[in-house]
Amino acid sequence: DGGITQSPKYLFRKEGQNVTLSCEQNLNHDAMYWYRQDPGQGLRLIYYSQIVNDFQKGDIAEGYSVSREKKESFPLTVTSAQKNPTAFYLCASSILAGGGNEQFFGPGTRLTVL
Amino acid sequence: GEDVEQSLFLSVREGDSSVINCTYTDSSSTYLYWYKQEPGAGLQLLTYIFSNMDMKQDQRLTVLLNKKDKHLSLRIADTQTGDSAIYFCAESMGSGNTGKLIFGQGTTLQVKP
Numbered sequence: 001d002g003g004i005t006q007s008p009k010y011l012f013r014k015e016g017q018n019v020t021l022s023c024e025q026n027l028n029h030d031a032m033y034w035y036r037q038d039p040g041q042g043l044r045l046i047y048y049s050q051i052v053n054d055f056q057k058g059d060i061a062e063g064y065s066v067s068r069e070k071k072e073s074f075p076l077t078v079t080s081a082q083k084n085p086t087a088f089y090l091c092a093s094s095i096l097a098g099g100g101n102e103q104f105f106g107p108g109t110r111l112t113v114l
Numbered sequence: 115g116e117d118v119e120q121s122l123f124l125s126v127r128e129g130d131s132s133v134i135n136c137t138y139t140d141s142s143s144t145y146l147y148w149y150k151q152e153p154g155a156g157l158q159l160l161t162y163i164f165s166n167m168d169m170k171q172d173q174r175l176t177v178l179l180n181k182k183d184k185h186l187s188l189r190i191a192d193t194q195t196g197d198s199a200i201y202f203c204a205e206s207m208g209s210g211n212t213g214k215l216i217f218g219q220g221t222t223l224q225v226k227p
Contacts, residue, residue, distance in 0.1 A: 006156075031213040040122070042202065042219035043157075050213060090156055094213050101145060101206040101213050105156035 003027070006091050006106035013078070013085070013113050021076045021109045023091035032074035033092040033103065036060060043090065049074055050096060078111065086113045118205055120218035127226050132190040134221045136203035139184060143205040146179065147215065148188045151200045160188070160201075190223075198225045 004025040013019045023032065031050045035043040045058030049068040063082025068074055074093075078085045088110050092103040117139045126132045138146070144165050149157040163170045163177045163186075170177045176189040186203055200222050204215040 033213075040219070042118075043217045045214065048214065092157075096213050101215060102147070102159055102162065103157075103213075103215055105149075105158070107156045108154070110154075 004091060004093055004104055004106040006089075006109050008109060009107065011109055011111045013111065015113055016080045018077055018079050019111065021078065021089055021091075021111070023074045023076065023106060025072055025093040025104075025106075027093060027095075027104065028071070029093035029104070030071075030096045031094045032068070033094075034058075034064070034066065034074070034076045035090045035092065037088040037090060037108075046076065046089075085111055087111060118203060118216050118218035120201075120203060120221045122219065123222050123224070125224040125226065126193050128193060128195055130193055132193045132197070132223055132225075134188045134190075134201050134203075134223065136186040136188075136218055137184055138186065138203070138205045138216075140205055140207065140216070141181075141184065143207070145206045146177075146186050147204045147206075148175075148177065149202040149204065149217075151202065151220070153199075157202060193223075193225050195225045195227055198223055 007022045033048040034046040044060050046064050047066040049055035055068050065077045090108045091106040094103045119137045147162040148160045150160050151157045161172050174191045178187045200220040202217050202220045204217045207214045
């Protein structure tokens with residue numbers, strides 16, 4: 001079964017702690033993306049990566065970090081510098097060749113800071 | 115800059131048609147998408163339209179694109195309670211093939227039995 005997975009589904013963190021959200025895809029997609037979703041708002045892009053070992057900041061990168069050491073994996077670290085980290089985090093991937101840019105989404109991770 | 119706008123809420127009765135509207139600003143967009151999000155889940159691609167098309171139909175879904183007015187709509191025929199969800203429109207960024215999409219804030223569709 002091809003797809004994109006995120007883990008864990010729910011995550012609780014104490015203030016001041018870093019936490020890493022996992023995102024894996026077996027679709028052989030070039031690009032991967034991290035979005036943050038808050039109630040009543042659309043998706044805001046945190047980071048994206050078009051190729052292994054390269055990534056770019058999105059619109060709200062402050063307080064987050066990523067790595068892309070393997071094509072299939074794009075973990076997101078929410079650092080203690082992120083002022084308001086409680087949110088729903090969505091990972092997506094897409095093929096870049098062909099121009100369709102259709103993004104496939106994972107099921108999301110809900111992060112709550114206690 | 116790029117921006118995508120949607121109305122926030124739509125309520126319809128089961129069996130009626132739903133029309134969800136979206137406006138965008140980037141005239142160089144190549145593809146426009148409609149995604150559906152059910153509570154607590156990721157986004158599911160419903161349909162998309164290439165920017166040189168005016169209309170696309172896929173079963174109960176009809177997408178209309180007015181490129182002059184930069185207006186996109188999604189019509190759902192015979193709306194069912196299972197269609198209750200948040201619907202996002204998104205445009206692909208026209209300059210280069212970065213893969214980035216710009217999303218609207220989402221329209222919550224409530225279907226009353």
